[in-house]
Amino acid sequence: MDASGTLVGAHLRPRPPTASGEAGGRQMTWTSAGHPAPLLDEHGAMVFPGLSTRPRTDHRQHLRPGSVLLPVTDGVVERPGQGMDQAIKEAGRTPAAHHGLGLPRILDGIAGRSLETTPGHDIALLALRPPLAQLAVS
Template sequence: METSGTLVHARLDPVDGNHDWTLTWSNAGHPPPLLRTPDGNVAQLLEHDVLLHGSLGPFDRTEHRRALLPGSTLLLYTDGLVERRGRDMDAAVSQLVALLARHGNRPLDEVLRRISNRLAHPTPEDDVVLLAVRTPSIPQPQRC
């Protein structure tokens, strides 16, 4: 049986000496991760390689890097959230971007619940998985 698949491999590393983080990722044909900055802007991380498939042969994967400010939110999701028959996948991703921009400053469990309630089909044909990670905000000094 010939198989294929998609994936995103991502790693977050703290930057020495400050509160920033570095995101390193490689995308093998998966829907683009989304990055919400603390000011509410959302970017699709569109850099990717081809999907995983035996007939494509082995080749080196490309890693991409992006600096993350304190309070940034990274959203990873499976294609089951945005892809289904009779629906434009680009329009669904645009709706996802808008939801993350509007609600991304809320607690992460609430963000995920809102996205799932708005975009996930009640009886999905494919897996629907969401993962959100927020970099720690800069601690505010205590006032006495």
């Protein structure tokens, strides 16, 4: 069989509220096998876990309430003639510029940017924002 693929796998787990009663967000454990790392917007500041050529390992990241997690395909970040690290930094500017807007607007901004710079390239988008308030569990 002449095929290949990449993968980002993630598991999200609720975190308990803080001592002051604020929502705890989510704990994400993730791993990547040849796929770009997820982008994370922490209230308008992009956090880049970074790409690695080391053997695959699990990573843990606290997702604060209101942050935006964006697992992306390479079609979202790759640009002809541009290194991957620079392409990821530039891709992160779009979510940061749309911080505070609804997830559909953020995704529209990313899709529009991707389709303008690399028309015809396949893209897949997903966004997750941990809630600002802790949900009551009964």
